[in-house]
Amino acid sequence: MVQKQFRHASGLGHAIINARNQTKRNNARAGRAPDGTDLIVEKKEPGWVRLQSVTQERDLDEFLNTAELAGTDFTATKLNIKILHQDQQNPYLLTEEQERDTADRQQSNAAKLTVPRRPEWDTTTTRHELEQREKSSFLEWRRSLADLEENHDLLLxxxxxxxxxxxxxxxxxxxxxxxxxxxxxxxxxxxxxxxxxxxxxxxxxxxxxxxxxxxxxxxxxxxxxxxxxxxxxxxxxxxxxxxxxxxxxxxxxxxxxxxxxxxxxxxxxxxxxxxxxxxxxxxxxxxxxxxxxxxxxxxxxxxxxxxxxxxxxxxxxxxxxxxxxxxxxxxxxxxxxxxxxxxxxxxxxxxxxxxxxxxxxxxxxASTKAELVCNGVLPIDQLREYTGPAALVAQRIPKEYVEHVYGIRIHTRPEIDGGTGIPTADELLGAYAIARGFIRSSKGGRPDESKASRVVLKDYVKGKLLYCHPPPEIDPVEFNKETYKLK
CATH class of the missing domain: 3.40.50.300 (P-loop containing nucleotide triphosphate hydrolases)
Structure with a gap:
């Protein structure tokens, strides 16, 4: 027996038509074409909006606004735009500007970086008196170093x-x-x-x-x-x-x-x-x-x-x-x-x-804790954050030299896609982990970068990955150039 058709049927076909009409209405309200593409609409802004103070702009906005102010016609191509991804700058390392600021503060407080002095004593000084003087002097020295860290924002x-x-x-x-x-x-x-x-x-x-x-x-x-x-x-x-x-x-x-x-x-x-x-x-x-x-x-x-x-x-x-x-x-x-x-x-x-x-x-x-690790001051086996020290190694030692020492190939992001030519910590450790078979079974077969970092950082501290610091005012790249001439 054929069922009676109601005037307001709610079948699948009607639901699709209703949804499509609703989408068109939403696009119209949002200023978009029926197919969802953006429409070019001339926007008239009130005067108070145009007078808003702008103290910071994104790099792309600054470029476009500068070109508009100069009345310059330009053709933008992908080759002319270099976008640096945020992951190229390790969050545990300092930027160049931060390094300069830190170096200036270190230099201005260098005289406060002292060793504890033994108080003066003579034959009339008792052992108890000398011990008390030594403890007081040592405590004052500890407080002076704490002041450098707390009030001058310096890392010791x-x-x-x-x-x-x-x-x-x-x-x-x-x-x-x-x-x-x-x-x-x-x-x-x-x-x-x-x-x-x-x-x-x-x-x-x-x-x-x-x-x-x-x-x-x-x-x-x-x-x-x-x-x-x-x-x-x-x-x-x-x-x-x-x-x-x-x-x-x-x-x-x-x-x-x-x-x-x-x-x-x-x-x-x-x-x-x-x-x-x-x-x-x-x-x-x-x-x-x-x-x-x-x-x-x-x-x-x-x-x-x-x-x-x-x-x-x-x-x-x-x-x-x-x-x-x-x-x-x-x-x-x-x-x-x-x-x-x-x-x-x-x-x-x-x-x-x-x-x-x-x-x-x-x-x-020290500028960062990563520097302390690379100088062998902090124990590598107890590290929880290893990307900072690994990124420091990747920055200091040329990629070709690391590849030569380990017999690996490190794939880095091309410059056209925002790369800097210097491997990130993940790129360096991932390449080494894959080459040595360091794989995490519990992470879906991903490279064990933590295990790789311990090997790489120990090799750096031992000198297998060799980097030598120059005296002040000497370019580190020029100073180490002879070291990295591959034979």
């Missing part, structure tokens, strides 16, 4: 906060005739404490006897001869006593040819009359011991022992330097105990005694 390195460790430093400085700061050649100024040198001179004046400072640039084999010459010129201009050393190549038979003058060194000396071969020379073990004797102040009694204090960050190669000296001389090590840590006394020869201070992290400025 994680520095030693244990008073007992600083007491070991005080004893080493008091006992030594020469205080040697051992620095990593890849970033000497980061590991150097200028105020420690000031404290050594102040203590010498207080005690009425001469003390001297020496900056030992370890891992100098990572620097080219030209890079050493640039640093040597900087140190000489700033009246810093320095020497280059490499604990890796130091040995008894001097297998590493320290004294040979290759063609690069000869050309450098020919170009700069202020430098000598000794200035850019990498010392052997015997030469280093001779330098200790030469640097030490004159002794009234020739038989009197000369104490050399060795100070440095835990990761700059201080232990390997000492091991090279001990291995060459086959000497024994004795410990001078402290409460929680101790310094060691090492009789290197009949005249030279080394005082090894425990590894000590001095307060210093």
């Amino acid at each position: 390195t994680p520095f030693e906060r244990n008073l007992e460790v600083w007491r070991q430093l005080w004893r080493v400085v008091e006992r030594s005739s020469v205080v040697v700061q051992i620095c990593d050649a890849r970033s000497p100024l980061f590991y150097r404490s200028p105020d420690l040198e000031v404290y050594v001179r102040q203590l010498a004046q207080r005690e009425g006897k001469e003390k001297r400072n020496l900056l030992l640039i370890n891992k100098a084999d990572m620097l080219t001869a030209r890079q050493r010459s640039i640093w040597a010129k900087y140190f000489k201009q700033n009246q810093i006593t320095f020497a280059f050393f490499s604990a890796v190549y130091a040995s008894v038979d001097d297998a590493f040819s320290h004294s040979s003058l290759n063609e690069d060194v000869k050309s450098i000396l020919a170009e700069d009359s202020e430098l000598t071969a000794q200035d850019i020379h990498i010392l052997s073990v015997d030469e280093l011991e001779s330098l200790f004797l030469k640097t030490a102040p004159p002794q009234e009694d020739e038989s009197q022992k000369i104490y050399i204090g060795l100070v440095g960050y835990p990761n700059v190669g201080k232990s390997s330097t000492i091991n090279a000296l001990i291995g060459a001389k086959k000497v024994s090590v004795s410990a001078t105990p402290g409460k929680t840590k101790h310094f060691q006394t090492i009789h290197l020869s009949s005249r030279v005694v080394l005082c090894d201070c425990p590894g000590l992290v001095f307060p210093n400025f």
Whole structure:
């Protein structure tokens, strides 16, 4: 039996027609064509809208408005427009403008970056009185550094906060005739404490006897001869006593040819009359011991022992330097105990005694936490945010060099699509993870960039991915150019 048709049927066909008519009405109200495309409508704005203040514009709006004001006719093509995607700038790193501002603030507050002083004392001072003075002085020093972070918006390195460790430093400085700061050649100024040198001179004046400072640039084999010459010129201009050393190549038979003058060194000396071969020379073990004797102040009694204090960050190669000296001389090590840590006394020869201070992290400025990771100050295995340090590695080391070291291919966004030519952290780590088979099974087979970051960052800290910081006012790209010449 055929059902009766009602006048107002609500079947599927009627629903589609009604929906289509409703869409047309909505488009008409919104100023669009029936098919939904935008209509060009001349819009008349009231005067108060045209007089609104505009202090910021998007780059494209600024370009179009400037062209309109100039009455310029132009043809825009895709090749003439470069859109930089936000993901090209890592949020955990600073922009160029922020880096300049941070550097200016660091420079203006550099004098406040101090090491704690041991208060003056004499034979009448009791042990309890001295301890109380030391604690008060140390607390005041801690407060001054906290002020730098809180009121000057500056990032400090994680520095030693244990008073007992600083007491070991005080004893080493008091006992030594020469205080040697051992620095990593890849970033000497980061590991150097200028105020420690000031404290050594102040203590010498207080005690009425001469003390001297020496900056030992370890891992100098990572620097080219030209890079050493640039640093040597900087140190000489700033009246810093320095020497280059490499604990890796130091040995008894001097297998590493320290004294040979290759063609690069000869050309450098020919170009700069202020430098000598000794200035850019990498010392052997015997030469280093001779330098200790030469640097030490004159002794009234020739038989009197000369104490050399060795100070440095835990990761700059201080232990390997000492091991090279001990291995060459086959000497024994004795410990001078402290409460929680101790310094060691090492009789290197009949005249030279080394005082090894425990590894000590001095307060210093840093621009970002990523920089601290790349300098080996923060532990890599405990990282939660790894894109910042990885992006810093990608910025510093050319893509072609990374590809050469790892035998991989890094695909970056083309410049026409807003790329900068420098890999992002994701592009670098993703390429390495895929090449090494680091895949997350729980993430649908995505590359394990976290695991890749730990390998890449450790290779950077060890020097497999080599980057060396230049002195101030020197272009980093030009400074490292010779390093990245692929053979």
